[in-house]
Amino acid sequence: MDILTQQLFNGLTIGSVYSLVALGLTLVYGILHIPNFAHGALYMLGAYITLTLMLLWGVHYWIAMAVSVLVVGLLGVIMDRLVFHPLRNAPPIHDKIAAIGILLFLEAFAQLIWGADYRTMETPYGQVIDLFGMTATMQRVLINIGAIVVMILLFLFLKKTYIGSTIIAMAQNREGAHLVGINTNKVAMLTFMISGGLAAIAASLSAPINLVFPGMGHLVILKAFVIIILGGMGSVPGAILGGYILGFTESLGATYLSNDYKDIIAFLMLVVILSIKPKGLFSREGF
Amino acid sequence: MNVIKLSVFLLVSTLLLMMAGCIDNPSNEAASESGNESETGTEAPEVEEGEEVVNIGYSGPLSGPAAYYGERTLNGLTMAVEEINDNGGFEVDGQTYKFNVVALDDKYLPNETAANAKRLLQENQTPIIFSPHSGGIKAMQVFNEKENFLIGAYTSEPDATEAGNELTVRIPPSYDGYLEPFTKYAMENHGEKLAALPTASQYGKDWTEALVPYWKEQGGEVVYNSSIDFSKDTDFFTLVTNALKEEPDVLFIGGPSEPTAKVAKQARELGFEGGFIVMDQAKLDEMKSVTGSYEDLEGSVGVTPLINSDYPGTAEFVEKYKEEHGQNPGSEAGYHYVAMYTFMEAMKAAGSVDDPEAIRAHMQEGLDALPEDKQVYTIEEIGENGGFTTNLRIAAVEDGGVVTINVE
Numbered sequence: 001m002d003i004l005t006q007q008l009f010n011g012l013t014i015g016s017v018y019s020l021v022a023l024g025l026t027l028v029y030g031i032l033h034i035p036n037f038a039h040g041a042l043y044m045l046g047a048y049i050t051l052t053l054m055l056l057w058g059v060h061y062w063i064a065m066a067v068s069v070l071v072v073g074l075l076g077v078i079m080d081r082l083v084f085h086p087l088r089n090a091p092p093i094h095d096k097i098a099a100i101g102i103l104l105f106l107e108a109f110a111q112l113i114w115g116a117d118y119r120t121m122e123t124p125y126g127q128v129i130d131l132f133g134m135t136a137t138m139q140r141v142l143i144n145i146g147a148i149v150v151m152i153l154l155f156l157f158l159k160k161t162y163i164g165s166t167i168i169a170m171a172q173n174r175e176g177a178h179l180v181g182i183n184t185n186k187v188a189m190l191t192f193m194i195s196g197g198l199a200a201i202a203a204s205l206s207a208p209i210n211l212v213f214p215g216m217g218h219l220v221i222l223k224a225f226v227i228i229i230l231g232g233m234g235s236v237p238g239a240i241l242g243g244y245i246l247g248f249t250e251s252l253g254a255t256y257l258s259n260d261y262k263d264i265i266a267f268l269m270l271v272v273i274l275s276i277k278p279k280g281l282f283s284r285e286g287f
Numbered sequence: 288m289n290v291i292k293l294s295v296f297l298l299v300s301t302l303l304l305m306m307a308g309c310i311d312n313p314s315n316e317a318a319s320e321s322g323n324e325s326e327t328g329t330e331a332p333e334v335e336e337g338e339e340v341v342n343i344g345y346s347g348p349l350s351g352p353a354a355y356y357g358e359r360t361l362n363g364l365t366m367a368v369e370e371i372n373d374n375g376g377f378e379v380d381g382q383t384y385k386f387n388v389v390a391l392d393d394k395y396l397p398n399e400t401a402a403n404a405k406r407l408l409q410e411n412q413t414p415i416i417f418s419p420h421s422g423g424i425k426a427m428q429v430f431n432e433k434e435n436f437l438i439g440a441y442t443s444e445p446d447a448t449e450a451g452n453e454l455t456v457r458i459p460p461s462y463d464g465y466l467e468p469f470t471k472y473a474m475e476n477h478g479e480k481l482a483a484l485p486t487a488s489q490y491g492k493d494w495t496e497a498l499v500p501y502w503k504e505q506g507g508e509v510v511y512n513s514s515i516d517f518s519k520d521t522d523f524f525t526l527v528t529n530a531l532k533e534e535p536d537v538l539f540i541g542g543p544s545e546p547t548a549k550v551a552k553q554a555r556e557l558g559f560e561g562g563f564i565v566m567d568q569a570k571l572d573e574m575k576s577v578t579g580s581y582e583d584l585e586g587s588v589g590v591t592p593l594i595n596s597d598y599p600g601t602a603e604f605v606e607k608y609k610e611e612h613g614q615n616p617g618s619e620a621g622y623h624y625v626a627m628y629t630f631m632e633a634m635k636a637a638g639s640v641d642d643p644e645a646i647r648a649h650m651q652e653g654l655d656a657l658p659e660d661k662q663v664y665t666i667e668e669i670g671e672n673g674g675f676t677t678n679l680r681i682a683a684v685e686d687g688g689v690v691t692i693n694v695e
Contacts, residue, residue, distance in 0.1 A: 003532050010525045017521060108350065116354030118545035120577050128556050135557050140524075209522055209553075211545055211577070215352035219521045251525040259513040259526060 006134045007251045013140045013209075015247020016147030020202035021220045022227040022239040023154065024195035030171040030234030031191045033092070034084055037099040039199055039224065040217025041106035046072045046200030047207040047216060048114055051121050061123050065204040069197040076196030077189045084192075085185070103217070110214040118211040126208070143205045150201055151240055154194075158236070167191060171234065230270055232280030241281060245269070332372045332385045340387050341640045343368065343627070344413035344436075346403035346423060349392035352518055353420075356543060356619065360419040360441060361390055362612055363623030377631050380638050386631075389413065397422035401429070408434055414641050415439055415630055419619065421447060421490055428452045437643040439626055441619060443567050444490060448672040454643050456650060457674040458626045459618070462494055462567050464679050465590070466501045468694045469564045472588045472683060474507060477562040478536025482511035484526060484550060485566060486542030487519075494566050498539060510535050517546045527554050535559075541566020544573035544617075548584075555583045562586030570617050571682060571689055584684045588692075591682040593621045593663070595689045600625075600662040621663040626675075629666070632656040647673070 021043060028036045046068050053064035083098050125138035158164040170177040170187045178184050202220075210216070227246055231238020246266055253265040273281065334340055345364060348357035368386040371377060376385040389411045393399035400423030407413045416431075417439035418424050424440045424447050431438055431454050438455045440447050445461040473481075481502050485491035491514060499509050510533035515526055527550060530538065540550050540563055547569040554563075565571065565587050572592035575581055594605055594615050604624060608616035630646065633653030637645035650669045657666075666675045679694045 003528065006528050007525060010522070010528060013524070014522045111350060111354060116350075116358055118355060118543070118577070120545075122579075137556055206521060209524075209549075211549060213352065214354070215518070218352070219519060254513075254525050255529050259529065263519070 002133060003255065005132070007255045008248070009131070009134050009136060009140075011248040011251030012244070013143050013247070014250060015244035016143050017202055017206040017243075018220065018223055018227055018246055019240045019243025020147050020150060020198055020205075022224040022231070022243050023151070023236065024198035024202075025224050026228045026231070026234055026236060026239040027167075027191050027198075028195045029228065030236075031167065032084065032188055033234075034095045035099065035225070036195070037096070037221065038079065038102035038106060039195065040221030041103045041110075042072050042076060042196050042199040042217075043203045043220060044110060044212075044214060044217040045075065045106060046196075046203035047121070047212045048110060049200070050204040051119060051207065051212050052114075054121070061125075061204075065201065068200045068204055072200035073193040073197040076192035076199075080189055080192040085188070107214050107217070114214070116214060118213045121207045121212055123208045137209075139205075139208045143209075146201070146205050150198070154198075154236070163190065226266070226270055228280075230273055230280055232282040235280065235282040238280055238282035332368075332387055334385055338376060338383045338385055341384050341634075342407075342411040342413045343386055343388050343630075344404065344407035344411065344416035345388055345390040345418070346393045346400045346407070346416060347390075347419045348395040349390065351394045353395045353543070357392075357395075357419065359617055360417075360619045360623050361388075362608070363616070363620030364388055364417060364627055366608065366611065366620070367624045367627035371628075371631060377635060379635055379640055384634075384640055386627075393418075393423055395420055395422070397426035400424075401426040404431075404436070405434075408436060412641070414643050414646065417441065417623065417626075419623075424455070428455060431455070435643055437630075437647055439623075439630070441622060441626075442490070444493060445674075446493070448670070448674040451672065453673075454647055455673045456626070456630075456647065456669065457672075458622045459567075459675070460677045460679060461674060463497055464694075465567060465681065466498055468679065468681050468692070469588050470498070470502055470505055470507070472681070472692065473537045473562055473564050474505060476683075477586060479507040480533070480535045481507055481509050481537045481539055481564075482530040482533060482535035483509065483513070483539040484511075484530050485514050485539060486547075486568075487514040487516035488542070490568065491541055491566065494541065495539070498564075515542070515546075515550065517542055523550050523553050524557070527557055527559075530554075531557055531559055536561040537564060538562075539564045539566075541569050544569040545577050548574035548577035551587070552578050552583050562588065565589030571684060572615060573617060581684050581687045581689070585687070586684060588681060588683045590618065591680045591691055592689065593618045595682060595691060596664070596680065598662050598665045599659040601664075603660060604663040618664075625657070625661065625663050625666065628661045629653045629657055 025036060025039050028034055049068040049071050050064045053059040053067055079102060087094050087098055123139055125142055127138050129136055129138060158168055166182045166187050169182055170184055223246060227242035228239055231242030249266050249269055250262050253262040257265060345361055347360055348354055365388055368388050372385045376383045389407060391403040393403050400418055404416050404427050407416055415437040419441040421442040421444040424438055424442055427438050440455050440457045443459050443462040445463050448455055448457045483495050485495045502509060511530045515523060538554055540547050551563055567590045570592050571589050572594055574584060578584060604621060605616060633646050633649045634640050636649035636652035639645045654666055664677050666677050668676050670676055681692050681694060682689050683692055
């Protein structure tokens with residue numbers, strides 16, 4: 001029984017990270033239909049920027065994270081303006097190639113600047129706590145709470161604010177949105193901004209439980225793609241649910257079936273879900 | 288609008304570059320200068336009149352997740368070469384030679400290593416090619432005898448030399464020597480229940496397959512055995528929870544030092560109180576830089592970190608390496624350094640710089656001729672199969688410090 005609750009908690013933690021990364025990916029896909037492979041690199045940069053601020057200037061963890069969200073968000077906007085916007089009328093394959101190019105560029109860039117070595121991010125929340133008989137660190141609790149808070153904020157933003165509605169409108173119908181006077185370029189930039197910010201939050205929250213290195217984006221990006229396919233490309237609830245499903249499958253699959261096959265279990269589930277619902281759990285109707 | 292765009296872009300890029308600076312890795316007491324070192328490998332040495340250049344090939348991971356490891360191996364190699372060249376090169380048969388390291392990136396992929404080797408042979412006529420991973424070494428062994436070049440094999444995989452390849456020199460000791468002392472130490476100090484959590488690479492699997500039967504033979508019990516893929520898993524809590532469920536006395540961990548240390552740390556967070564057996568790829572001192580202190584690693588047994596070794600040339604090498612790279616060297620740098628000097632001595636003894644067979648045949652003389660101050664490791668002899676024999680020394684963490692244990 002102990003093992004079950006502990007593993008449920010572990011699944012929740014890892015699911016939270018997956019969900020946050022997948023959310024950024026699904027937002028961009030929903031609006032612009034770009035599979036943004038460079039999202040993993042944004043995640044990595046988010047961790048590096050937070051870490052740099054903390055080590056170089058001794059900035060507090062939360063403030064460093066806020067700056068990182070801003071910087072990576074802006075980087076997302078720049079990516080849109082410099083690369084994806086000029087390609088908006090090009091065949092879809094060009095976007096994909098460009099995204100992969102950005103991914104490789106940013107990774108090499110990070111290695112050039114920060115070096116290839118593994119770094120650790122120390123936060124003030126390393127202490128071990130006992131949570132209803134489970135063992136956890138403060139940081140892990142923060143990951144869970146942080147992810148839920150961010151999801152709620154994102155939901156409120158999309159559903160309750162005017163700007164949020166423009167994003168939904170554009171996701172539902174790009175031409176339609178344009179016709180009623182929505183500035184689609186601005187919305188696209190905003191989406192990239194949010195997407196980059198989400199990546200930075202996810203990375204800053206999860207980096208303390210792992211390490212920071214140029215290749216760290218690979219740990220999550222492939223899984224994030226699985227999640228948004230599972231949840232329905234471009235669907236926000238799909239990304240959240242998909243993230244938690246994958247997190248729980250990994251932790252419970254590793255415990256009760258076999259650790260060596262946990263990836264196979266996850267992908268098998270993808271196959272099953274897609275055969276029943278070919279468009280993913282939430283076929284996209286806006287968000 | 289364009290002006291705004293441009294200024295935002297410039298602002299962000301300046302910000303990024305500013306942040307870049309060099310952030311100190313607090314535990315490594317050093318700035319990260321190592322990132323730019325890979326370039327030095329391709330710079331040709333200054334050659335005076337009448338001197339000739341011998342190209343030395345290197346193919347290893349210089350980008351991607353294992354880049355850090357690759358850089359450290361290359362650092363050892365280039366340090367030796369620069370020293371030799373600065374001292375005026377070396378003389379074979381009245382002709383003075385200098386070395387030039389040609390380093391290519393293989394991203395840890397065996398097929399790339401093979402392609403790199405072919406390129407090195409064609410473009411640079413390298414008599415020796417170094418590679419620091421077993422996959423790449425195996426890939427080169429397919430054709431190295433035919434194409435006639437020596438492999439400087441940095442791997443502890445016993446297979447690298449047992450297959451009987453005539454032109455392979457295995458530099459570090461093979462890991463099967465560690466089975467007995469590690470097992471003995473762990474069983475005596477902690478207990479007989481082992482949980483294995485090795486890295487998911489081929490090397491990790493082979494290590495585990497060697498250790499598990501031996502552990503059982505000695506009367507131990509293996510309660511859990513599953514590998515961690517450091518290139519796929521974001522969090523190790525799940526796995527470690529499962530491994531600890533059976534209440535093991537000893538955890539067998541390994542892989543690159545830093546992620547391995549994370550596994551150890553998470554095991555402690557989950558309440559594990561036993562000891563660790565650490566695979567030889569991970570080094571205790573590098574693990575400490577992740578955990579912060581040796582406290583979390585108490586009761587670990589592993590290979591002796593280079594900085595805790597006391598071979599005749601170790602202290603000088605550590606000093607020099609620190610000066611150049613701003614951090615403590617690991618054994619991969621040390622072994623490459625020694626190997627390069629040994630190859631040079633062997634070339635002198637063989638009277639040839641481009642006949643791999645002759646060089647290989649005179650390796651023993653090369654080892655014997657190695658001056659004491661270059662012996663970062665003292666290598667007694669080269670086995671018939673091409674493996675260097677170093678006196679095994681292992682280390683354990685006791686009372687917050689590293690203790691060396693001598694093995695007969």
